[in-house]
Amino acid sequence: MEFKDYYATLGVQRSATQDEIKRAYRKLARKFHPDVSKEADAESRFKDVAEAHEALIDPERRAAYDDISQRHARGETFEPPPGWDSGFEFSGRGGAGPGGQQAPSAEDFSAFFESIFGRGGPGARPAAGGRRQAPGSDHHAKVMIDLEDSYRGARRTISLRVPVVDLQGHVSLHDRQLEVNIPPGVREGQHLRLAGQGGPGHGGEPAGDLYLEIALKPHPQFRVDGRDVYVDLPVSPWEAALGATVAAPTPSGEVHLTIPAGSTQGRKLRLKGRGLPGKPPGDLYAVLTLTLPRAGSDAAQAAYTALRAAFPDYDPRVAQEG
Amino acid sequence: MADNSSDVIDAVIVEEEIVFSLSGLCQAAGASPAQVLSLVDEGVLQPDGDAPQQWAFTGPSLRATRTALRLNADLALGTAGAALVLDLLEEIAALRARLRRAGLE
Numbered sequence: 001m002e003f004k005d006y007y008a009t010l011g012v013q014r015s016a017t018q019d020e021i022k023r024a025y026r027k028l029a030r031k032f033h034p035d036v037s038k039e040a041d042a043e044s045r046f047k048d049v050a051e052a053h054e055a056l057i058d059p060e061r062r063a064a065y066d067d068i069s070q071r072h073a074r075g076e077t078f079e080p081p082p083g084w085d086s087g088f089e090f091s092g093r094g095g096a097g098p099g100g101q102q103a104p105s106a107e108d109f110s111a112f113f114e115s116i117f118g119r120g121g122p123g124a125r126p127a128a129g130g131r132r133q134a135p136g137s138d139h140h141a142k143v144m145i146d147l148e149d150s151y152r153g154a155r156r157t158i159s160l161r162v163p164v165v166d167l168q169g170h171v172s173l174h175d176r177q178l179e180v181n182i183p184p185g186v187r188e189g190q191h192l193r194l195a196g197q198g199g200p201g202h203g204g205e206p207a208g209d210l211y212l213e214i215a216l217k218p219h220p221q222f223r224v225d226g227r228d229v230y231v232d233l234p235v236s237p238w239e240a241a242l243g244a245t246v247a248a249p250t251p252s253g254e255v256h257l258t259i260p261a262g263s264t265q266g267r268k269l270r271l272k273g274r275g276l277p278g279k280p281p282g283d284l285y286a287v288l289t290l291t292l293p294r295a296g297s298d299a300a301q302a303a304y305t306a307l308r309a310a311f312p313d314y315d316p317r318v319a320q321e322g
Numbered sequence: 323m324a325d326n327s328s329d330v331i332d333a334v335i336v337e338e339e340i341v342f343s344l345s346g347l348c349q350a351a352g353a354s355p356a357q358v359l360s361l362v363d364e365g366v367l368q369p370d371g372d373a374p375q376q377w378a379f380t381g382p383s384l385r386a387t388r389t390a391l392r393l394n395a396d397l398a399l400g401t402a403g404a405a406l407v408l409d410l411l412e413e414i415a416a417l418r419a420r421l422r423r424a425g426l427e
Contacts, residue, residue: 029396035389036411050396138350140388155330179330185338191384192333193340193350211336211350211384225419278338285423 003072004112006052006065014066018057025053051109061117068116133203144215145182147222147229150276151251153184158212180212185278187226188216222251227282228275234291235259248286250274257286265290337381344369347379351387361390364405
């Protein structure tokens with residue numbers, strides 16, 4: 001198990017005050033919060049930061065962590081023997097914010113964190129034990145699908161790791177597989193509801209629902225904007241100038257597309273209804289990208305020379321009419 | 323936990339097909355009624371219906387509620403601060419979409 005330096009994660013000295021720890025956490029949390037950050041690894045960085053904060057902001061946990069990290073620094077193993085923590089009394093105050101909102105990643109704290117503090121996070125509260133009658137809670141997870149899945153719909157097997165609390169209040173992670181029909185037309189950031197697949201109900205109450213938040217895998221060719229899809233379509237100067245019919249890729253297969261004569265760089269050709277399906281379906285835009293052939297051969301050079309002769313007044317640095 | 327792993331589950335797109343009651347939204351988003359009420363007060367959520375018992379929230383309310391709660395809990399923004407961040411996030415998303423359409427991103 002990897003030793004985690006929580007002070008380094010937050011960028012504070014080991015002697016930092018609780019206020020300094022809080023300030024460092026807030027600053028990093030704003031930087032890496034997955035809802036606001038565009039950093040590539042924001043989600044995992046935020047988890048690290050939140051875990052470090054969770055460990056250090058509570059004086060009891062911090063004292064326990066400091067003890068272990070001192071032994072670690074002396075070269076001793078940091079993995080605590082069973083019962084080592086009997087000298088520390090955890091009041092069981094989890095990271096639940098005001099109003100009982102779950103800490104962001106409580107279920108996902110590292111094995112290192114759990115080896116020291118147990119699954120003390122609010123996500124692991126053995127609430128199941130004493131409940132009399134209550135409907136199951138709704139669960140949330142993220143899934144990543146391909147653009148093609150959204151076009152056609154897809155059947156996907158989704159693996160979830162869910163914490164399960166037994167009668168003694170012990171928590172373990174269970175792998176759970178679900179086979180799901182993904183309806184066509186689902187878009188980035190939307191949610192799928194799987195009725196009755198959330199947490200189990202108690203006392204005869206129904207199970208909760210499972211919500212899957214959709215992320216679209218970035219596609220090497222197509223850009224997605226809501227329901228609309230964009231694709232760059234390379235064309236030669238003469239295809240753009242004289243018009244042509246060319247094959248254009250779409251996520252639902254190749255189509256033939258008429259390039260109007262007199263087209264210019266960046267012109268968008270709309271294929272109505274060829275975007276993501278839905279009511280109404282989105283559109284597909286082919287964005288013309290002019291490419292120039294190399295003047296590699298004598299014939300090609302002659303052609304460019306003739307072109308120059310044909311446009312004696314053309315100055316590309318001066319805006320052209322139309 | 324129901325083990326339906328052999329069955330194929332039909333998923334429903336929340337944003338397009340689901341309307342939440344107040345209690346339904348609380349259940350789905352893991353929110354308390356008071357939290358949802360404060361988001362309605364801030365104008366983040368705009369339910370149809372006059373009284374809370376008749377409120378009907380559109381599907382996208384789920385995402386807005388969850389994001390606001392996360393921002394509130396993780397960054398201690400308060401409801402008004404979270405509402406402002408949601409507005410700004412929407413604006414940034416619109417600007418990014420324009421960049422993407424222009425092929426600049």
